[in-house]
Amino acid sequence: MSYIKDFRCTICHKTWSPDPNLLTCPECGEKGILDIEFDYDAIRQVVNKSYFQANQNYNIWRYLPFLSVEETYTKNTLEVGWTPLYHSENLSKLYQTKNLYIKDDGLNPTQSLKDRASVIACVKALELGKKTISCSSTGNAASSLAGNAAKLGLETVIFVPQRAPLGKLLQLKIYGANLIKVKGDYKATFELSKAAIDHYGWYNRNAAINPHLVEGKKTVALEIAEQLHFEPTDWVIVSVGDGCTIGGVYKGFFDLHEVGLIQHIPKIMGIQSEGCSPFVDAFLEDKDLEETEENTIADSIAVGIPRNPIKGMDAVKKSAGLYLKVSDEEILSAMKVLAQEEGIFAEPAAAASVAGFIKARAEDKISSEESVTIIVTGNGLKDQASAMKTISDWVELDPNLQQLIEYMKVNEGDKHHE
Numbered sequence: 001m002s003y004i005k006d007f008r009c010t011i012c013h014k015t016w017s018p019d020p021n022l023l024t025c026p027e028c029g030e031k032g033i034l035d036i037e038f039d040y041d042a043i044r045q046v047v048n049k050s051y052f053q054a055n056q057n058y059n060i061w062r063y064l065p066f067l068s069v070e071e072t073y074t075k076n077t078l079e080v081g082w083t084p085l086y087h088s089e090n091l092s093k094l095y096q097t098k099n100l101y102i103k104d105d106g107l108n109p110t111q112s113l114k115d116r117a118s119v120i121a122c123v124k125a126l127e128l129g130k131k132t133i134s135c136s137s138t139g140n141a142a143s144s145l146a147g148n149a150a151k152l153g154l155e156t157v158i159f160v161p162q163r164a165p166l167g168k169l170l171q172l173k174i175y176g177a178n179l180i181k182v183k184g185d186y187k188a189t190f191e192l193s194k195a196a197i198d199h200y201g202w203y204n205r206n207a208a209i210n211p212h213l214v215e216g217k218k219t220v221a222l223e224i225a226e227q228l229h230f231e232p233t234d235w236v237i238v239s240v241g242d243g244c245t246i247g248g249v250y251k252g253f254f255d256l257h258e259v260g261l262i263q264h265i266p267k268i269m270g271i272q273s274e275g276c277s278p279f280v281d282a283f284l285e286d287k288d289l290e291e292t293e294e295n296t297i298a299d300s301i302a303v304g305i306p307r308n309p310i311k312g313m314d315a316v317k318k319s320a321g322l323y324l325k326v327s328d329e330e331i332l333s334a335m336k337v338l339a340q341e342e343g344i345f346a347e348p349a350a351a352a353s354v355a356g357f358i359k360a361r362a363e364d365k366i367s368s369e370e371s372v373t374i375i376v377t378g379n380g381l382k383d384q385a386s387a388m389k390t391i392s393d394w395v396e397l398d399p400n401l402q403q404l405i406e407y408m409k410v411n412e413g414d415k416h417h418e
Contacts, residue, residue: 003043003065007034007211010310018068020128023210030194033308034211035251036068040258047259052226058082060116063222066255068212073126078109078151080119081219085227085373090341091354095361099371101233103224104344106379110171112300112350113220113245113377114144117207120216122148125203131155135205136193138186138241138299139168140349140378145205146175157202159193161186163299167382185294187305207244208307214248221252224373225262232266233371235321237360239352240270240279241301243312245377250315266373268321269366270312271356273328276302279312283323289313297328297386300349300378322365326355334358335380336390345380345387353377 006015009025009032016022018036025032043065055062060081061074083105092100105113118141125133135145136159149156156177160169161184172179182189190206197204207213225232232253240246246268253265272280275296282289289309294302306312316323326334331348334355339345346354353374360366380387395411397403 003038004068005037005039008037009033010035020124023204030209033208033310035311036211036215038066038255040255044259047261049230049261060119060216060219063219066215066218066222066252067120068215069120069123070127073123073152076152077119077123078115078148080108080115080148082223083107085224086342086344088342091337094337094341095358096368097361097366097372098369099233101224101228101371101373102338102342102344103220103373103375105220105375105377106344106346106350108144110144110147111379111382112140112144113217113375114140115148116219116248117141117213117216117244118144118148118205120212121145121203121205121210122152122154124210124212125154126152128203130203132157132200132202133205134158134193134197134200134202135207136160136186136190137164138302139164139382140300141205141207142177143168143171143175143382146172146177149177150175157196157200159189159196161189163302165299165383165385167384171382186303190307206307208242214244214251214308214311217245217248218252218255220375221249222256224375225253225256228373230256230261232262232264233373234266235269235366235370235372236266236375237269237271237353237357237372238375239298239301239349239356239377240272240312240323241303241306241349243279243306243308243315246270246315247308247311249375250311250319253319265319268315268319269356269360270316270321270323271352272301272323272325273298273331273352274325275328276304277325278304278306279309280323280325282309283313283316296348297383298331298348298352299383300347301352324356324360324365326352326359330355330359332386332390335387338376339380344376346376347378347380347383348386350376350378350380
């Protein structure tokens with residue numbers, strides 16, 4: 001933690017000494033989410049383009065000077081981070097965009113961006129001598145925590161709402177987590193997890209409470225910038241639930257701008273579903289966030305009461321970006337388009353960012369001359385039931401060539417004949 005300067009409350013703005021046991025502001029309580037401030041002058045002395053050229057550590061620990069953990073416990077973790085950034089040929093042509101990139105974070109060890117936060121949480125737990133780590137989650141953070149904790153020998157107690165998809169529940173159980181399925185929505189799940197963590201003294205992986213986790217999530221922005229040779233695109237688009245991920249995206253670009261490695265912070269666009277859009281509604285009406293229903297197939301962003309409202313809103317406002325909502329139908333369509341045009345299989349919450357891009361281009365909120373990076377946060381195999389809604393049923397034939405030829409004539413116009 002040699003580069004941490006202090007912890008600053010996002011509500012009262014008071015600063016506090018960087019105590020690893022301190023998760024929220026002592027004066028503002030649970031709502032007093034902390035922001036970790038770094039000594040950028042000190043970082044600037046050691047981190048430059050040459051630093052990255054010489055660094056052969058192609059994972060999240062590549063960015064250790066920008067993180068709030070000690071190096072000691074980082075040696076045996078899963079290989080989190082350094083996911084591919086694809087330059088799009090097909091989607092960019094389809095939607096007439098000059099330069100389009102897709103960051104596929106579904107290729108992290110447990111298939112979601114949440115690994116970036118979970119591995120930080122596990123390392124912090126080890127630093128503090130904790131043996132058990134816990135969180136509430138709609139699914140991805142839970143399965144991510146279970147996998148990363150298993151690698152480091154930590155026990156996990158994880159709370160999920162009733163609607164959590166089977167794929168994510170399967171991951172939790174196979175990783176050996178103590179899974180508690182709560183009879184209620186995410187709000188009820190979060191409250192039970194908070195009460196249990198306080199009661200048992202487990203390490204708290206809830207991203208909206210723990211300031212270190214946003215620091216892990218920001219590495220997706222650090223990677224995007226480096227993979228683009230420190231010339232980030234005009235826009236970066238990401239789906240939004242609690243506000244922690246989009247807050248991390250902004251923080252990563254902010255860090256690089258402060259140390260002089262990038263010349264501009266991209267405009268950040270946050271995407272939510274019409275069935276659960278507290279950030280979008282508050283942004284469009286210029287008001288405080290209000291509780292909303294959690295009525296969307298995009299379970300990973302179905303958060304009716306975002307726990308990180310300030311960082312989530314500041315990311316868009318401070319970057320001169322915008323919030324946009326899309327329908328579940330647009331999300332399902334985007335899942336199919338992304339898979340068939342770019343070969344990337346995204347779960348609904350991850351495809352929401354693609355749906356947002358498509359809508360933003362249609363409404364000319366992004367011009368054809370602007371460059372764009374879309375962050376895909378999770379793999380489609382995590383929610384197979386939703387993916388099935390995007391495809392027609394497959395055919396079954398006898399092992400008979402003539403039968404196949406007849407089928408191809410009727411259904412494919414014999415286009416596969418060579």
